[in-house]
Amino acid sequence: MPHYLGIDVGTSAVKSILVDERQATIAEADIPLQISRPYDLWSEQHPDAWWQAVQAAMDQLRMKVPGILADVRGIGLSGQMHGAVLLASDNTPLRPAILWNDGRSFREAQELGARHPELAPITGVIPMPGFTAPKLLWLARHEPETFRCVSKVILPKDYIRLKLTGDLVTDMSDAAGTWWLDEARRDWSDEALAATGLRCDHMASLVEGSQASGTVRAEIARRWGLRPDVVVAGGAGDAAAGAVGLGAIEDGSAFISLGTSGQLFVTTETFSPTPEAVVHSFCHAVPGRWFQMAAMLNGASCLSWAAHLLKRDIGELLRETEAAYKGPSSLLFLPYLMGERTPHNDPYARGVFFGLTPETRQTDLVQAVLEGVAFSFADAKRALAQAGTALTHAGLIGGGSKSAFWARTFANALNVPIVRYRGSDKGPAFGAARLARLAITGEAPDKVCTPPDVLETIAPENPLVDLYEAQVEAFRNLYQALKPEFARAL
DSSP, X not given: OOEEEEEEEOSSEEEEEEEETTOOEEEEEEEEOOOBOOSTTOOEEOHHHHHHHHHHHHHHHHHHSTTGGGGEEEEEEEEOSSOBEEEOTTSOBSSOXXXXXXXXTHHHHHXXXXXXXXXXXXXXXXXXXXXXXXXXXXXXXXXXXXXXXXXXXXXXXXXXXXXXXXXXXXXXXXXXXXXXXXXXXXXEOHXXXXXXXXXXXXXXXXXXXXXXXXXOOHHHHHXXXXXXXXXXXXXXXXXXXXXXXXXXXXXXXXXXXXXXXXXXXXXXXXXXXXXXXXXXXXXXXXXXXXXXXXXXXXXXXXXXXXXXXXXXXHHHHHHHHHHHOOSSOSOEEEXXXXXXXXXXXBTTXXXXXXXXXXXXXXXXXXXXXXXXXXXXXXXXXXXHHHTTOOOSOEEEESGGGGOHHHHHHHHHHHTSXXXXXXXXXXXXXXXXXXXXXXXXXXXXXXXXXXXXXXXXXXXXXXXXXXXXXXXXXXXXXXXXXXXXXXXXXX
């Protein structure tokens, strides 16, 4: 029986998932990753750490299902978007990769936007420090020796492709997040590249996510027990891969991804840029589809941070908080631990608890964190509405989707039904495995990329919706009041 492998190069872990032709999960492996933050606003990882984690994940799969890897026909790749992997002429990394949640190039992003306002409607969004393009301006200004040595700029998952196949290739959805892609033409923009001192020959070749990009090198195939002709699909950036895994490939399909970061994602059948709303309009991972997305830098990672701070287990905290719940909290939490993208485009924003009293308990803090993240998605919903996309319902995927209590908070804060799915935490790696299958079989995407079974639909509760509406407004006012102080504090 043919099997397909999905590998997701996340920020906090590399995840591998093996599925059969019925799309049943046969085995999974997770290898944690660490982030380096040597200076304020910096966020880096070394590409070789990803490759080591991929190899460790594959070793785990071999131990769990010995012999099954010989049935793998294709590998799909997914990964954190926007990261700048800078290669020398021999394809070795020149320095650690600068990640999506790195804010050091804020001034360079502002300069790009001011000098080239005509490019935002082409690249799908205004330039922001998380994107790859401003990072290269920062590099040219602050590390000119390294910049002069740059032969290729690739994205995180594509470094794994390079190791697997020896080829420098990326897919449309991941390339979309660089601010160098002409989204409508699905090709590199000479003008956007020139604005950052680069040319097309600095870029990887482009394929659709469901197309083949190469085959696994012989020595890798031998080590992992693979066939000699295993195809590596184009794959996708993590947001689009999550959409493929959820079956969100048709016009109007919407979901919330609640992982380390957060996304509110809506598939479109046309390219519809609205850069002034700080909404991303990008190529999807399947041909002839695009998406609009509000991207938040802080998602379920805020809950992990709170649990670590309180030295408590996340599951226990959630159970205790749900048991203590009596309605919206009077305590407000701004979840901007890593700055924020949509709607603020503010790398200086920081996390804040507001309204602490001597009676504040751990469960109050946790409830405020859950609500603060949900409120940031209410901001995302409003940004999408400004871009002409009304949200009437949304699926919920990612690690945060495991909590029905949190999903209820989202339904009431956003005033839309929230759909939870069985296996929704499989995430981008599962979508990558689906893209691998498409690259092998040539099937129509809608035949393979079907939605998972619904676990439950959580409807908004009218009394709570009104109460949360007032809290969301207070949340917005608090950010606006503190915005000048954030910038002055750094």
